[in-house]
Amino acid sequence: MNAKVKSKKEKGKGDNSFLTFAFYLLLSLISGVLMGLTVAPVGAWFLAWIALAPLWIIVVQKSNSYLEAKKQKPFLLPFTFYLLPLFWGVGYHSVALFWITGIHPMDWLGVPWWPSLAITVFCWGFISFWGGLFVTIWGAVMARLNQSKPWLRVLIGTALWCGLESLWSSGSLWWSSLAYTQSPHNLVILHLGQLSGPNTVTAAIASINGLIAESYLSSAFSAPRQFVNKYLTLATGLFITLHLLGFYLYSQPIAQPPEAALKIGIIQGNIPNKIKVKPEGYRRAITGYTNGYLNLTKQGVNAVLTPEGALPIFERNFGDTPLISAVQQKGVVIWVGAFGEKGRSYTNSLFTVNSLGEVTSRYDKSKLVPLGEFIPFEEILGKLISRLSPLDEHQVHGAANQTFDTPFGRAIVGICYESAFPEIFRRQAAVGGQFILSSSNDAHYSAAMPFQHHAQDIMRAIETDRWSARATNTGYSAFVDPHGRTLWISGYNIYEIHAETIYRRQTQTLYVRWGDWLTPLLLGLGVVGWFVGKAF
Structure with missing residues (x-):
């Protein structure tokens, strides 16, 4: 019992x-x-x-x-x-x-x-x-x-x-x-x-x-x-x-001296990824970015920023496009998102095209999206998971110590996913980056993702004490001041152009000087x- x-x-x-x-x-x-x-x-x-x-x-x-x-x-x-x-x-x-x-x-x-x-x-x-x-x-x-x-x-x-x-x-x-x-x-x-x-x-x-x-x-x-x-x-x-x-x-207070002013235009191309690498997508891209560039030059911008992969072509093919012809005609600098070559591989890059239509600087994306842009342990997983890249060649990382010089001074560049990595922005600010250029393509996600992406860019602007211009394919494009305040933000899944004045800065926060x-x-x-x- x-x-x-x-x-x-x-x-x-x-x-x-x-x-x-x-x-x-x-x-x-x-x-x-x-x-x-x-x-x-x-x-x-x-x-x-x-x-x-x-x-x-x-x-x-x-x-x-x-x-x-x-x-x-x-x-x-x-x-x-x-x-x-x-x-x-x-x-x-x-x-x-x-x-x-x-x-x-x-x-x-x-x-x-x-x-x-x-x-x-x-x-x-x-x-x-x-x-x-x-x-x-x-x-x-x-x-x-x-x-x-x-x-x-x-x-x-x-x-x-x-x-x-x-x-x-x-x-x-x-x-x-x-x-x-x-x-x-x-x-x-x-x-x-x-x-x-x-x-x-x-x-x-x-x-x-x-x-x-x-x-x-x-x-x-x-x-x-x-x-x-x-x-x-x-x-x-x-x-x-x-x-x-x-x-x-x-x-x-944020100093805004007239001599440091830089009027930047952004173009949100709104090219769906489903057609981006097809002839229809290429035609829409060329038309949308060329017309957007011409309209922004009429607004007196100093430069124009385009999204990540705005032109789904290699740099060597720039000269064949109406967009570069428009740059040579109007003489306004443009930062073009496209693909660069690195040996037999390619890079996801942002290029400075000067007033003569010449490429004067290039930044290669260094933080690639696992599975989306490269396969970790590819020799093991490559046969199990299809590569999700739109091109046939291998995409490779850019160097970790890049600088990006422009006709307006050195810029800090982040391409898409890199917005989540503060050290990329800190290092570029420490070596003289005066403003942030963020170029992205979040087209295949819901609106929550690009809003989180915008939130990441806000943090990078505050940490480095820099103005930020962000151009995306489908949203959210934006301009942010060094206090993280959004001066303008685009709509979502629409074609849009916008110009805003930002200011180049050479201040260095404690974080920029000493890191974490x-x-x-x-x-x-x-x-x-x-x-x-x-x-x-």
Whole structure:
């Protein structure tokens, strides 16, 4: 009889344990999804300041409970524990990057419907898992800190998150930093990026979430429970202080000397990708960009910017086009998105064509889209996944240390996907880039993607303290000032031209001069704190 009762109790305990874990798993997923809602199309940016806290609490509590129940060391935690941060990361990235599903159907590349769907699901699943993997690593390290002092968990948890974002962004697959959850709505906090880049904003979000989480955790061990304690007070004070600092930077006047003025026109060609590389698409491109150029010259522009791949031809064929003939006739500089040659391969490039119709400088896209423009481990995967490029040759990376000189001074160039990599813009600003030219083609995605893309460009303008002109194929084209304010933004899926005056600048923010100095500082303090915590 006693054995039967004991068996029922153990079964009930097991059922309860399973339900508890399922609840934690669901809570992790939901909080990750909430973080994903901070960006377009929802744009609930304020959720970023609380959406990481549930995961923080769960990681600390569950690692404690596992250790107490199994008497295990943190690095021997069961597999199920690591599902908690994984689900949070998958929830965040799958929602934030859902726009990737817009590549389906890829009939414009000759890919049949079902293989197109399979490739799309694979891409979405892979980037979601990839983002989840980085959060899982963070959770695994935080599990080792479960018995540490709260201040040490906040310090190391913040430093680790920044360090992992730096590591991920040094590769080819990167987009969804915590910092970009604040763009374009919270321009004040984004100005912290002028100090040490986007990781400054990431550190602010992670640390405040951590303090909120530690407030809850400390209240769990107090009697009576008091959620409003020193950690929540510190979180509130830090939130206000960081926004005041950002507001101070945001409030600085922007010099606009007449001699630094540059009137730039952009052309949004609106050529669907389905026809872009076909004769019909080429004819529309030549007509649209030539007419747009001529109309902008009548408005007195100094130069014209076109989108990524505006002319789906190689540079050697420029001379045969009416557009270059118009440049020779009107004498106004144009920046043309087209293809360059590099040995037997090709590059996705932006060219400066001067008033004589001569190409005087060229920038080759250095960060290519994995699967879309190149295949990682191609010798292994190349036979399994069809290359998605519109041309037959291999597309190759541009050099990492390029400069782009124009008749108006050195420019900072980013082509499409490169907008997500702040170091590209920082390095060009550090060597004399005076304004930003962003050229992109987001034609095959929903409107959420180009709006997120615009949000990335806003961050780059603020971090480098530069004016930015952005030309896209189908939207959103825009002009942005050094405070991240959008002066003009285009419509979506329409042909449009627009001219705006920007100003060349030679200022250098702390971030431009020193790069991301905050992350190694936080990591160093975390290491020191770890040894101090063990000693005392």
